[in-house]
Amino acid sequence: MKSLGNIRRSFAPWADPSAKPFIAVKNVTKKFGDFIAVDDLSLDIYHREFFALLGASGCGKSTLLRMLAGFEQPTSGEIVLDGQDLAGTPPYRRPVNMMFQSYALFPHMTVEKNIAFGLRQDGMAKDEIAERVLQMLKMVKLEKFATRKPNQLSGGQRQRVALARSLAKRPKVLLLDEPLGALDKKLREETQFELMDLQQSLGLTFVVVTHDQEEAMTMADRIAVMSHGKVAQVATPAEIYEAPNSRFVADFIGDVNIFDGTVSAIRPGVVEVAVGEGFTARTATPETPALGNRAGFAIRPEKLRVTRRPPTDASVNASTGEIWDIGYLGDMTIFHVKLKSGQVVKASSLNAVRAVEEPFAYDEEVWVSFDENAGVLLKD
Numbered sequence: 001m002k003s004l005g006n007i008r009r010s011f012a013p014w015a016d017p018s019a020k021p022f023i024a025v026k027n028v029t030k031k032f033g034d035f036i037a038v039d040d041l042s043l044d045i046y047h048r049e050f051f052a053l054l055g056a057s058g059c060g061k062s063t064l065l066r067m068l069a070g071f072e073q074p075t076s077g078e079i080v081l082d083g084q085d086l087a088g089t090p091p092y093r094r095p096v097n098m099m100f101q102s103y104a105l106f107p108h109m110t111v112e113k114n115i116a117f118g119l120r121q122d123g124m125a126k127d128e129i130a131e132r133v134l135q136m137l138k139m140v141k142l143e144k145f146a147t148r149k150p151n152q153l154s155g156g157q158r159q160r161v162a163l164a165r166s167l168a169k170r171p172k173v174l175l176l177d178e179p180l181g182a183l184d185k186k187l188r189e190e191t192q193f194e195l196m197d198l199q200q201s202l203g204l205t206f207v208v209v210t211h212d213q214e215e216a217m218t219m220a221d222r223i224a225v226m227s228h229g230k231v232a233q234v235a236t237p238a239e240i241y242e243a244p245n246s247r248f249v250a251d252f253i254g255d256v257n258i259f260d261g262t263v264s265a266i267r268p269g270v271v272e273v274a275v276g277e278g279f280t281a282r283t284a285t286p287e288t289p290a291l292g293n294r295a296g297f298a299i300r301p302e303k304l305r306v307t308r309r310p311p312t313d314a315s316v317n318a319s320t321g322e323i324w325d326i327g328y329l330g331d332m333t334i335f336h337v338k339l340k341s342g343q344v345v346k347a348s349s350l351n352a353v354r355a356v357e358e359p360f361a362y363d364e365e366v367w368v369s370f371d372e373n374a375g376v377l378l379k380d
Contacts, residue, residue: 005238009200011221012236013046022047022205023068023173028077030063030229037063039229040077047082050199050206052220054213056252060229061209065175068207069098082172095172099162099179105150112137112146115165122169136164139198156187163195167202174199176208180215192218213253217241225249241300247378250298257304257345258378259297263289271377272316273297276341279319285377296378303374304347306335306360311369318369321345323360335360337368 013019021044030038038060045051053061066072067079070091079086086094097118105114112133119129137143140160150158159179166174179195180188196219199206210216216223217237225232225240225248232252233245244250251258261275265282266289272282273295281297289295305311311318324344325336335347347368360366 003238004242007236007238011048013049014044014222019046021045022082024080025064026078026080028067028074028079030067030072031075036229041229041231043224043231043234045205045207047205048203050196050219050221051208052216052223053207053209053226054211054216054223055226056211059226061226062177065177065207065209069096069175070094096175097166097169097171098175098177099166100177105158105161107150110147110149111142111161114150114161115168118165118169132168136168140164155183156191159183159191171204173205173207176206178210179208195219225252243376244298245379247296250376250378255301255346256298257301259343261295261297263291263293263295266291273377276319276339276343279339279341280316281375282316282372283375283377284373287377287379297375298378299370299375301334301346301348303370304345305369306337306347306349307367307369310367314367317372318367321366321368323362323364323366326360326362337366339368
């Protein structure tokens with residue numbers, strides 16, 4: 001059975017028609033005066049899912065998260081969590097906890113007191129608090145830092161304290177608002193995998209808001225790509241990347257080359273689009289557009305081949321071009337190639353060996369080609 005990309009775990013309740021969502025957002029709209037932050041949005045999130053809300057600033061993702069937390073109330077629509085309508089339920093009565101981007105730690109309290117704060121507010125017994133705090137410290141590997149204050153910790157350690165405090169009350173859902181934004185690149189990458197492992201070991205539902213595509217692609221079971229208060233597509237990371245449902249999603253996620261053309265041939269499961277001077281893109285697709293219709297075709301840079309010799313069949317999925325720019329990134333090399341049609345495309349090549357016998361040069365004439373199942377026909 002073929003899959004679009006690798007999968008982290010065999011977990012897909014959204015594919016089971018009998019599965020009930022743990023969080024159901026039903027036709028929710030949120031207005032601030034005349035401004036519509038969230039626009040008639042519906043969304044299902046399942047128990048034990050790591051779900052990401054991804055989008056540019058102002059798309060409504062943080063507003064939706066704040067409505068889940070209870071800090072904002074929907075103008076219309078409803079939010080149901082584990083069968084309970086959350087309308088009118090204050091934040092402190094909801095079985096959720098939120099980890100803020102700023103971490104919001106108390107600077108005058110030690111690590112252990114920061115973690116224990118919510119438990120004390122709930123009136124938990126002292127011995128139970130001590131046991132729970134110890135569990136949380138072990139979980140985030142900060143036992144040696146229990147008596148330190150936030151200003152004595154690194155950014156990564158403060159992030160772990162905030163996470164431990166958020167999880168100490170054992171919420172049904174953990175909401176994370178740009179949780180890794182303050183960390184440097186290397187630490188952020190390490191923490192992404194730690195969060196994934198932690199979420200699976202605890203068996204909780206995580207909902208994370210981020211504008212970082214790589215972060216969402218790495219951590220989430222599914223991603224909701226948002227734009228102007230609406231959901232553009234909800235799917236697994238591989239489906240979002242390999243089978244975007246629109247031009248917006250294709251362009252928003254990762255690097256992509258998009259061609260505009262006209263449908264020139266149709267066969268069962270295959271469509272050809274004339275996209276430039278002497279350049280026809282043939283792609284396997286279940287879509288059946290009408291002959292002569294305008295169509296878009298998208299293909300990722302890593303799926304383009306740059307060669308000196310023409311492919312075996314140069315009549316489709318191939319074009320001549322001229323190398324305009326070359327970027328060496330260590331693990332890969334990026335080529336900007338101006339095709340015969342005049343369009344400049346981006347291609348990437350993995351540097352699998354240390355030395356290249358005949359490296360490409362600027363202004364060199366080359367062929368750009370790709371396989372039939374490498375690109376995707378765009379609906380709009």
